[in-house]
Amino acid sequence: xxxxxxxxxxxxxxxxxxxxxxxxxxxxxxxxxxxxxxxxxxxxxxxxxxxxxxxxxxxxxxxxxxxxxxxxxxxxxxxxxxxxxxxxxxxxxxxxxxxxxxxxxxxxxxxxxxxxxxxxxxxxxxxxxxxxxxxxxxxxxxxxxxxxxxxxxxxxxxxxxxxxxxxxxxxxxxxxxxxxxxxxxxxxxxxxxxxxxxxxxxxxxxxxxxxxxxxxxxxxxxxxxxxxxxxxxxxxxxxxxxxxxxxxxxx
Numbered sequence: 001x002x003x004x005x006x007x008x009x010x011x012x013x014x015x016x017x018x019x020x021x022x023x024x025x026x027x028x029x030x031x032x033x034x035x036x037x038x039x040x041x042x043x044x045x046x047x048x049x050x051x052x053x054x055x056x057x058x059x060x061x062x063x064x065x066x067x068x069x070x071x072x073x074x075x076x077x078x079x080x081x082x083x084x085x086x087x088x089x090x091x092x093x094x095x096x097x098x099x100x101x102x103x104x105x106x107x108x109x110x111x112x113x114x115x116x117x118x119x120x121x122x123x124x125x126x127x128x129x130x131x132x133x134x135x136x137x138x139x140x141x142x143x144x145x146x147x148x149x150x151x152x153x154x155x156x157x158x159x160x161x162x163x164x165x166x167x168x169x170x171x172x173x174x175x176x177x178x179x180x181x182x183x184x185x186x187x188x189x190x191x192x193x194x195x196x197x198x199x200x201x202x203x204x205x206x207x208x209x210x211x212x213x214x215x216x217x218x219x220x221x222x223x224x225x226x227x228x229x230x231x232x233x234x235x236x237x238x239x240x241x242x243x244x245x246x247x248x249x250x251x
């Protein structure tokens with residue numbers, strides 16, 4: 001196995017199983033060009049460590065309680081090379097072959113681990129890091145709709161069940177998720193979030209707004225050719241012609 005001369009790789013190891021973390025650390029001890037700067041037992045610790053330490057390489061368990069590996073990637077943003085680690089081969093998806101460095105299926109030996117690390121070295125040498133948002137979006141299994149939204153402010157993560165969302169507004173490169181009078185900013189496009197929400201519950205009523213149908217009190221005519229959605233708390237949102245047609249199909 002080759003090692004990059006003159007380049008130290010700063011790595012973070014994330015796995016909720018202590019024995020699995022210990023094995024990865026044991027294997028890494030044989031590779032002096034890799035410096036382990038963080039060891040995390042859950043997704044929340046991982047988000048904090050990645051945000052504060054800015055590692056080059058992430059060994060990331062896929063299935064963890066509270067936050068899974070894909071949710072960690074969604075929250076941290078930026079560019080980082082990722083080696084997925086998991087016991088579940090159902091997560092060996094087509095997209096990881098394109099975007100992730102490699103995929104280690106437990107149990108794995110030192111030789112297989114070394115091969116994954118060599119691939120990471122090559123990617124880092126070629127500066128081929130892929131934005132982690134792309135890794136997370138493409139690796140997450142398709143099908144089904146989101147039941148919660150994750151929003152990060154610094155190293156703090158807020159988990160919002162979708163049923164608590166009142167509506168969502170486009171805010172340049174962000175979306176403003178409105179929850180009980182609070183606006184929480186999330187770096188994501190409105191179109192991307194729309195595709196993750198249940199279309200029977202959340203409707204794009206305007207190019208800049210998605211509405212939770214449970215919050216709708218009534219539709220009112222604003223002008224001869226336009227409507228507003230009046231929410232149960234009195235909030236009024238503009239409704240486009242296309243949005244009005246969508247609402248008519250569901251109401």
